[in-house]
Amino acid sequence: MPDTLEQTEGARQEPGALTGARGIAWRLGRRAGSEQTLASYALRRVLLLIPLVFVVTVVVFLLSSIVPGGPVAALLGGHATNTATVNAIRARYHLNDSLFSQYIAWVGQVLHGNLGTSIYTSQPVSQEILNRLPVTLILNAVAIVVSIIVGVSLGMVAARFRGGRVDRIAVGISIVTSSAPSYVLAIALVYLLAIKYPILPVEGLGTGLSSEAEHLILPAIVMALAPLGFVTKIARAAMLEQLSTDYVAFARARGIPRRRIYLRYVLRNALVPILTASGLLIVTALTATVFVEDVFGIPGLGGLLVDAVENTDIPVIQGLVLVTAIWVVIANILIDLLYVVIDPRVSFGRLST
Amino acid sequence: MTQQRTERARRAFSRRRIGGLLATTCLAGGIALAAGGTAAASNATAASGAGSTLTLGLQTGPRTLFVPTDYSTEASWVMVLIQGQMLTYGSHSQLEPAILSSWKEVSPTKYVYTVRPGVKFSDGNPVTAADIAYTYNLQLNPKVGAQEASLFTSVKSATAQGNHVIVTLKHPDSLVKFLPASIAGFVYEKASVEKNLANYGTPNVLPVGAGPYMVSQYTPAQVTLVRNPYYYGAKPKWSTIVFKTIPNPETLLLALRSGEIQGTFSVEAGQAKQFKTFSNLISFPLDAWIGLTMDMSQKPFSDINVRKALYYATDVKGIQAAVGGGYWSPAASVNDPSIYAASLPKSTVTSLYRKIQTFPFSIAKAKAAIAASSVPHGFSTTLNVPEDDPADSLTAQILKNDWAKIGVKLNIRLMPGGPRFQVILNHKPNLGVQIIGNAPDAPDPHEMPWEYFSSQQAAVNGNNSSNYRNPTVDRLLNTAERSSNAKLAALDTIKAEILASQSVPVINLGFEDGLIAVKKGWSFTNLTAFSPTTNWLSDLHTN
Numbered sequence: 068m069p070d071t072l073e074q075t076e077g078a079r080q081e082p083g084a085l086t087g088a089r090g091i092a093w094r095l096g097r098r099a100g101s102e103q104t105l106a107s108y109a110l111r112r113v114l115l116l117i118p119l120v121f122v123v124t125v126v127v128f129l130l131s132s133i134v135p136g137g138p139v140a141a142l143l144g145g146h147a148t149n150t151a152t153v154n155a156i157r158a159r160y161h162l163n164d165s166l167f168s169q170y171i172a173w174v175g176q177v178l179h180g181n182l183g184t185s186i187y188t189s190q191p192v193s194q195e196i197l198n199r200l201p202v203t204l205i206l207n208a209v210a211i212v213v214s215i216i217v218g219v220s221l222g223m224v225a226a227r228f229r230g231g232r233v234d235r236i237a238v239g240i241s242i243v244t245s246s247a248p249s250y251v252l253a254i255a256l257v258y259l260l261a262i263k264y265p266i267l268p269v270e271g272l273g274t275g276l277s278s279e280a281e282h283l284i285l286p287a288i289v290m291a292l293a294p295l296g297f298v299t300k301i302a303r304a305a306m307l308e309q310l311s312t313d314y315v316a317f318a319r320a321r322g323i324p325r326r327r328i329y330l331r332y333v334l335r336n337a338l339v340p341i342l343t344a345s346g347l348l349i350v351t352a353l354t355a356t357v358f359v360e361d362v363f364g365i366p367g368l369g370g371l372l373v374d375a376v377e378n379t380d381i382p383v384i385q386g387l388v389l390v391t392a393i394w395v396v397i398a399n400i401l402i403d404l405l406y407v408v409i410d411p412r413v414s415f416g417r418l419s420t
Numbered sequence: 421m422t423q424q425r426t427e428r429a430r431r432a433f434s435r436r437r438i439g440g441l442l443a444t445t446c447l448a449g450g451i452a453l454a455a456g457g458t459a460a461a462s463n464a465t466a467a468s469g470a471g472s473t474l475t476l477g478l479q480t481g482p483r484t485l486f487v488p489t490d491y492s493t494e495a496s497w498v499m500v501l502i503q504g505q506m507l508t509y510g511s512h513s514q515l516e517p518a519i520l521s522s523w524k525e526v527s528p529t530k531y532v533y534t535v536r537p538g539v540k541f542s543d544g545n546p547v548t549a550a551d552i553a554y555t556y557n558l559q560l561n562p563k564v565g566a567q568e569a570s571l572f573t574s575v576k577s578a579t580a581q582g583n584h585v586i587v588t589l590k591h592p593d594s595l596v597k598f599l600p601a602s603i604a605g606f607v608y609e610k611a612s613v614e615k616n617l618a619n620y621g622t623p624n625v626l627p628v629g630a631g632p633y634m635v636s637q638y639t640p641a642q643v644t645l646v647r648n649p650y651y652y653g654a655k656p657k658w659s660t661i662v663f664k665t666i667p668n669p670e671t672l673l674l675a676l677r678s679g680e681i682q683g684t685f686s687v688e689a690g691q692a693k694q695f696k697t698f699s700n701l702i703s704f705p706l707d708a709w710i711g712l713t714m715d716m717s718q719k720p721f722s723d724i725n726v727r728k729a730l731y732y733a734t735d736v737k738g739i740q741a742a743v744g745g746g747y748w749s750p751a752a753s754v755n756d757p758s759i760y761a762a763s764l765p766k767s768t769v770t771s772l773y774r775k776i777q778t779f780p781f782s783i784a785k786a787k788a789a790i791a792a793s794s795v796p797h798g799f800s801t802t803l804n805v806p807e808d809d810p811a812d813s814l815t816a817q818i819l820k821n822d823w824a825k826i827g828v829k830l831n832i833r834l835m836p837g838g839p840r841f842q843v844i845l846n847h848k849p850n851l852g853v854q855i856i857g858n859a860p861d862a863p864d865p866h867e868m869p870w871e872y873f874s875s876q877q878a879a880v881n882g883n884n885s886s887n888y889r890n891p892t893v894d895r896l897l898n899t900a901e902r903s904s905n906a907k908l909a910a911l912d913t914i915k916a917e918i919l920a921s922q923s924v925p926v927i928n929l930g931f932e933d934g935l936i937a938v939k940k941g942w943s944f945t946n947l948t949a950f951s952p953t954t955n956w957l958s959d960l961h962t963n
Contacts, residue, residue, distance in 0.1 A: 140842030144491050144567040147845065147871065147883040151562040152569045159565065188483050190622045199640065254670050261678055269675045270666055272641055364666040364675075366640035374483075377808055378838045 105404065112400045120392045127388045128170050128381070142186060142378075160186055173385060182389070183382035187374065192386040195371060200390070202272065203367035206283065206359070207352045210290030211345065218295045219341060222302025223334065226310060237299060245296025249355045253289045253362040260285060270364035286363045293355050294348045301344045305337035338409050342402055349398045353391065472659040477672050479686035481665030485638060486621025487606050488558060488566035493859075496603045496952040497685050498643055498663050504607050504630035504651075506533065506552060506600030509950050513762060513863040519547055519607055519630055519652075520585075520600060528592035528904050529576075533585040533600070540650035541609045542634035549580035554610035556587060564617070568604045570881075571595060571861060592902035594909055598862030603953050606631075632656040632955065641665055656957060676937055683938035683960075685952075689745035689811065692935060699937040703747050704947035706934040707756040708859035709868060710748070710815075712927040715851035717878075717887040720801075725793035727924040730853075731779035732786035733826045739818050740930045743811050748930035752776045753917040754868040755860075756931050756949075762863065763910035772914045777921040778928070783825050790826045798827020801852050806837040812855050815929065844885045847878075854885045857932065863950065865913045866900045873897065873920040886925035893919050 139156055157163050161172060176183050182192035218241075225237035244252075261269040273282040309315065310333060318328045357369035368387060375383035482495040485502065508518040515523075521536040539547040556578030559566040566572075574593035579586050589596060599605055609628045616625040626635045632653060633645035645661040664681060666672040669688055675681045677698050687695055695701045714721040714730065721727060740748040749756075753776050760769045779785070790796060805816045813834070820830040830853075835843075844854055860867045871877050875894050877884035896916040903909040934951075936944055943961045951959065 140838045140840075140845055142489075142565060142567075142838075143841075143845075146491060146567045146570065147877065148567070148570045148881050149562075149573060150881055152565055153845075153881055155562040156565040159563070188622065189489060189619050190624065194624075254674075257671065257674055262674055265678060269678045269680050270671050271664060271680070362668045362671050364641065364664065364668065364671055366665070370640070370667065377836045379836065 105407065109400055109404065112396070112403070116393060116396045119396060120389060123388055123392050124174075124385055125170070127384060128166070128173075132166050132381075173382070177389070182386040185375075185380055185383045187378045187380040187383070192382050195383060196368065196386055196390055199367050199371050202283075202365055203356055203360070203369065206286055206290050206365075206367065207349070207356060209283075209287045210294065210352050210355070211348050213287070213291040214294040214298050214348065215341065215345065217291070218298025219302045219334075219338075221295075221299045222304075223306055223329065225299065225303045226306035227329070229307065234303075237303070241296035241299035241303075243296070244292045245294075245300070247292075248358070249289055249293050250358045250362060252292055253286075253359055256285055256289060257362070270362075272365060282363075283365075286359050286365060289359050289362075290352060290355055294351060297348070297351075298341065298344065301341055302337065305340045306333060309333040309336050335409060339406065342405055342409065346399050346402050349395055353395075472657070473662060474658040474660070474683075475662045475664060475681045477664050477666045477675055477681040477684035477686065479665075479667055479669060479672055479684075481640065481663065482643065484621040485627045485635060485643070487568065487603055488564050489621065491567035491603055493952050494685065497956070498645075499603070499606055500631065500953055500955060501633045501645060501661065501957065502606075502627060502629040502631045502635060504539075504547075504632075505953065505955075506555075506605040506607060508954050509601050509863070509948070511946050511948075513948060513950055515598070515601055518601075520552070523597075523600070525597065525904070528902065529589040531587040531589075531597065533587070535583050535585065536652065537583070539630055539652045541612075541628050541630050542648040542650060543609070543612070543628050544650055545609060545611070545628075547607060547609075547630050549583055549585045551607060551610050552585045553578040553580040554613070555606070555608045556585075558608060558613065559604060568861070571599060571602070571604055592904065594866050594901050594903070594906075595862055595864045598864050601950070601953065602862045604861070605953070632957070633661060636660070653955075658957070676939070679939070683936065683942065685934075685936050687935035687937045689743065689747045689932070689935065690814075692745050692747060695935075695937040698940065700940055700943055702936045702938070702944045702947065703933040704936070704944075704951065705749075705756065705758060705949055706859055706932055707759060707949040708857060708932040708934075709751060709754045709756070710855075710857050710929040710932055711751065711754065712819075712929065713851070713854045713856055713872070713885040713925065714927070715853075715885065715887050716923070716925055718850045718852070720793070720795045720799050721852065723794045724924060725789045726795060726799075727927075728779055729786045729789035729793060729826055730823060730828065731924055731927045732782050732789055733822050733828070734819060734927050734929075735781045735822050736927075736929055737781065738822075739815055742818060743814050744930055744932065747933040747935060749933070751928035751930050752778055753921060753928060754858075754872050754926065755865055755913070755917060759860065759863055759865045759868075760910050760914070763865065763906040764914075769914070772911075772918070775918045777918075777924070779924070786826045790828070798829065800829040800831065802831040802833050803853050803855060804833050804835050804840045804843055805855060806840045807834040808837050812857075815855060844883070845881050847880045847882065847885075847887070851885045851887065856885070856926075858883070859949065865910050866897065869913055869916050869920070870897050870901065872926060873916060888920060888923060888925035890919065890923065 139153055139162065142156055161169055164172070173183060182196070184190065185192055185195055188195065221237045221240065225234040228234050257269055260267045267285050268282050271282055273279045315328060315333060318332060356367060357373060359365070360367040360369035361373070368390075371383060372387050374380070375387065478494050478497070480492075480494050482498055483490045485499065487495070487499055487503070505518045506520045507523065508516050510516045517536070519536055519539050520533045522534045524532045526532055533552065535547060535549050535552060541547060556572070556575065558564055559569055559572050560575060560578070562569070574589045574591055574596060576588045576590045587596070607630050612628045613620050619625050621627045623638045626638060628634075629648070630652070632648055632651045633656065634648040635643065636646045637644040642665060643663045647656055647659055664675070666675055666681075669686070669691055672684055672686060673691060673694055676684055676695070687701065692701055714727050716722055716727070736750070740750070752773050757769045757773055790798065803816050803819065805812050807813075816830070816832045820832060823830050844851065858868070858871070871883040872886065873888055873890070873893050874884060874897050875889040876882065878887045878889055893916045896912045896919070900909040900912040900916070903912070934947070936947070938944065938960070941963050943963070944956075944959050945961065946959050947956075
């Protein structure tokens with residue numbers, strides 16, 4: 068029976084040498100004992116989400132509260148007013164209560180499934196988020212999937228032809244896409260593909276399935292381009308590292324076809340650091356969303372966040388922080404679990420049996 | 421027109437063909453999933469400019485379709501088509517009948533309005549005097565938190581009597597007679613608002629109005645209007661009007677260029693040249709005053725020499741050129757002289773305006789003034805700048821450079837727009853120097869000087885961020901406010917402006933024009949500062 072996180076191919080690598088999520092998983096496994104399963108590991112991670120979200124929302128709540136001004140002026144749309152109106156607004160949104168009371172009230176609402184009402188738009192926060200979540204979620208997912216597929220392919224090709232023209236082109240692409248801001252890429256692509264050669268729409272979401280798909284092509288490309296360079300660089304480095312190992316030389320000596328060596332052995336081992344990088348991609352893609360949605364006039368969570376911060380719309384900010392924290396943590400849990408699929412040496416207790 | 425139509429058709433074809441090919445790729449496969457997921461969020465009508473659909477772009481979409489919670493110029497372009505107005509403005513900003521067929525100033529504190537018979541809301545219910553009275557009372561009720569509440573400060577009550585509405589004031593107020601034609605004069609149906617006051621005008625509760633159009637769909641991305649079948653006026657030209665929210669100014673420009681929108685009300689002065697290359701750019705006076713206030717109640721701005729030094733050190737023409745791009749006109753005071761057109765001859769206004777003290781850019785004079793001040797070696801101060809306003813940011817950078825020449829270090833603090841304005845409303849502890857952009861709500865000359873020079877506004881929730889207080893100015897402004905003689909009121913107001921200028925409470929940077937871009941061949945005529953509150957569609961000509 069293997070240990071919680073074992074290396075079935077023997078102790079070629081010391082546990083302490085494990086890094087990133089693998090290391091974390093190993094350490095988690097050690098603490099939990101040999102009976103930990105994949106399910107218990109996932110549950111543990113989900114439970115860890117609770118204190119994390121608590122801390123994040125407290126910090127954001129405090130940060131929002133120290134911004135001078137507060138939401139009243141935003142509610143008044145920058146108009147001077149009379150004291151009676153201000154007092155009525157403050158009472159309606161409980162702004163006269165202490166920060167602690169306001170936070171406790173908010174937590175109470177959340178526990179009842181109510182994220183409150185946007186001060187700025189008078190709409191339920193949960194509805195605002197749900198209306199905008201799908202487009203942001205899918206833009207992010209498409210960006211990450213496309214950047215990984217294309218980036219890993221480019222990295223593989225670059226590693227295969229190391230030092231050659233193909234390698235230089237791939238590295239060049241990765242440098243350009245990772246260094247150019249999403250905003251600039253977006254404007255350049257809109258000009259090229261919607262104005263100069265008008266094959267795609269400039270902005271908006273369109274209506275109907277095909278129209279919406281058409282409207283999302285450019286934003287998705289822009290979203291995918293930024294992490295593409297990063298993934299290509301990681302993939303190229305990981306592939307080169309694997310290609311220099313003994314098992315590859317041995318496989319070649321045994322006459323195993325090059326294609327099989329690359330796809331079956333080298334790529335699979337190289338995917339571990341790429342997966343680790345994917346965790347970062349989730350965060351960077353979320354950041355890029357703010358700019359991309361702005362440029363393409365897409366009503367997603369990015370625009371909602373910008374408006375909320377601009378107007379100190381604390382219920383919306385808190386709601387978005389909650390959703391984002393859950394999103395990032397769950398995505399990271401999924402990535403950790405993917406290690407098991409990709410690398411059989413990484414396992415959780417009985418799973419490996 | 422034919423050529424343009426052909427070009428659009430070609431674009432549409434190539435989009436369909438190549439877009440269709442792309443859509444079959446793996447990328448589009450993922451995106452198609454997205455499309456499925458976003459179908460609920462985006463339920464607006466397609467609006468590519470074809471047929472009788474007019475598609476316009478707004479950089480900031482209405483945050484709600486309910487004026488008490490979104491009293492803004494950009495929302496007004498939309499709302500005026502939905503709600504309908506009590507009264508409207510003529511080409512010379514004179515009051516004209518609309519839903520109210522007539523009005524009478526019974527006394528300086530009593531107005532009687534008569535509702536036009538046969539006017540209906542978009543739900544088929546008649547517009548009654550009770551609805552008009554309710555619209556007033558809605559804005560008088562502090563619990564509503566109406567953004568325009570301060571305009572109704574002098575209103576005591578509004579009651580319905582038969583087909584008439586009686587508005588009684590606490591004291592005479594020159595502004596009140598204009599309110600029925602302002603944004604605050606959009607008509608609301610009592611029954612529908614009362615039922616859903618908390619979320620009226622949101623996508624969940626669409627507004628009911630008596631304007632030429634009614635709301636068909638409202639999403640964060642766009643507002644779609646269709647003809648109101650019960651509209652009392654002439655049948656509007658377009659069957660559908662779509663207002664798209666395009667927050668990015670570059671994208672807005674490209675959307676117009678590509679033909680996806682046919683016009684926009686959100687042209688920034690810095691982009692005027694680019695818009696001109698492919699569209700018809702129309703500028704019109706907005707009477708929007710841009711200026712700086714200096715808190716006279718606190719050091720070092722309590723020293724008049726400091727205020728003079730800063731005025732002299734400000735390269736106003738340079739700012740107008742760099743920030744306004746040729747669409748700012750010089751300002752001697754907070755009122756554009758044109759606002760007196762209905763009450764005084766132009767020559768009188770010009771002559772009186774010459775008496776307003778200004779301090780043209782002169783570093784030598786600025787240095788002399790600062791040397792004579794309580795801070796001869798300069799000082800350091802902070803300017804709060806709304807981070808969402810690139811024009812204000814650029815202005816601040818120029819000021820920083822200008823003022824450094826006389827030893828004044830200007831720190832720029834970028835802040836969200838709402839909290840930035842809250843600092844002004846709080847009126848504490850030290851307002852220092854503030855950048856202001858404000859336009860009158862109505863063609864009432866008294867309004868802007870009252871907001872920036874009256875003691876009443878130099879308090880919490882007031883606009884007078886200079887904290888300028890002068891009993892003579894207060895008396896002149898009060899007299900102007902309560903006078904039933906427009907000419908005398910105008911003269912008193914200008915006197916107040918002249919007197920205030922002697923104390924240098926503000927630095928006048930200019931009056932900003934409004935900019936609208938429409939596709940080539942189209943035009944707008946008769947645009948005035950108050951066009952956003954009138955049925956502007958009749959001024960749009962498509963040739």
